[in-house]
Amino acid sequence: MSDMSDVIVIGGGVIGCCVAFELAARHRVKVTILERAVPGAEASSAAGGILGAQIESHGKPLEPALFGFLLASRERHAELDARLQEAVGVGTGFRRCGVLKVSFRDDLEAQYGWQRDRDVRISFLGGDEARRIEPQLSTAIDSAVHLPDEAQVDPPQLLRALQQGCAAAGVKFMTGTTVRGIARTNGRVVGVEVHDGIVEASAVVVAAGSWSSMIAGLPERLRRVRPVRGQIVAVETRPPIARNIVFGERGYVVPRPDGRALLGSTMEEVGHVKDVTVGGVHAVLSTALGLFPALAAAPISATWCGFRPATREDRALIGAVEPGLFVATGHHRNGVLLAPETARVVADLVALGRTDRDLSPFDPTAR
Ligand SMILES: Cc1cc2nc3c(=O)[nH]c(=O)nc-3n(C[C@H](O)[C@H](O)[C@H](O)COP(=O)(O)OP(=O)(O)OC[C@H]3O[C@@H](n4cnc5c(N)ncnc54)[C@H](O)[C@@H]3O)c2cc1C
Structure with a gap:
């Protein structure tokens, strides 16, 4: 060109x-x-x-x-x-924090075992091993998959x-x-x-x-x-509730190093209706509390929603x-x-x- x-x-x-x-x-x-x-x-x-x-x-x-x-x-x-840091002195919040997907009953080996044959790091843990990585996890969790190379940005x-x-x-x-x-x-x-x-x-x-x-x-x-609405609840935790991003069966907790944690999210086919709803917040909070009961004491700092572009x-x-x-x-x-x-x-x-x-x-x- x-x-x-x-x-x-x-x-x-x-x-x-x-x-x-x-x-x-x-x-x-x-x-x-x-x-x-x-x-x-x-x-x-x-x-x-x-x-x-x-x-x-x-x-x-x-x-x-x-x-x-x-x-x-x-x-x-x-x-x-790194490029943006060098070009303009502002980074993206990139952090290789890892992901822990936990389960109360699902067979995670059946779901993710295929990745053992690919060139990636993955390990399957029992509940106590998962709690050694994230001590605040619920005692009801009985298995987990750990993906240490997953990451986050802000x-x-x-x-x-x-x-x-x-x-x-x-x-x-x-x-x-x-x-x-x-x-x-x-x-x-x-x-x-x-x-x-x-x-x-x-x-x-x-x-x-x-x-x-x-x-x-x-x-x-x-x-x-088409739009698929997702709602998020942001809370404050001191010290951070976890280091890894933690996924449950219906949602996730994304901890930031400054103590914020984002709790997500819903998947709603409601068109472009930009509402945070009682039902949405309830679903997000109950999933997060199932993962980390200690979040019950965390102050809520913000809620919002957005539209995923789905096909x-x-x-x-x-x-x-x-x-x-x-x-x-x-x-x-x-x-x-x-x-x-x-x-x-x-x-x-x-x-x-x-x-x-x-x-x-x-x-x-x-x-
Ligand atoms: C609650 C929630 C949580 C999510 N979490 C994650 C996550 O953890 N990780 C991840 O990878 N993804 C996540 N996603 C998905 C991710 O946010 C989207 O896939 C991504 O942001 C899409 O980017 P985009 O630029 O295509 O769309 P958008 O960010 O929606 O940008 C499109 C832009 O186009 C503009 N626009 C639209 N029409 C016109 C027009 N006619 N003329 C001019 N401008 C126009 C809009 O104003 C908008 O700014 C999440 C989404 C939601 C809602």
């Missing part, structure tokens, strides 16, 4: 900001992010920040192309943290660091700007339609999260993205759709985890027209 070319990224969430950062910082492409609100306004700042490449398989053996992508993106977070901090990184690399932000549709001339993408005209660019990347399918002019065959097949949409039109959306529960590797491959596709990754798990068009 020549120096004259420019790219519009629709959406300033973690995906859009990461794609813009890669394009500008690594490929020296001129990029503008068009964001309806402010960068990080939606799901990306609401997230727990779990980089759960191994835990998020939910007990199903994953095909190598998908598992490889998840693991690669987790590792790229370490690199992104999403609001990640978004701030990315915005600074983008700005330092020359990315322009047009905030308060809603994209109505894709603009074409003679069938060729020439930019996007906004309220007062067309913003021109030679390539457009759709990264509008759970609103992606609402953009006019996307091809019919593109897989659809029917539970696979993200990553790739080229037609000349000049690319998508990077539908990352559902794992958008923060998958952002760096998504950004690397999309930036390569936009700037070079090729990628070294097998993107077949993420085919953006309906099969």
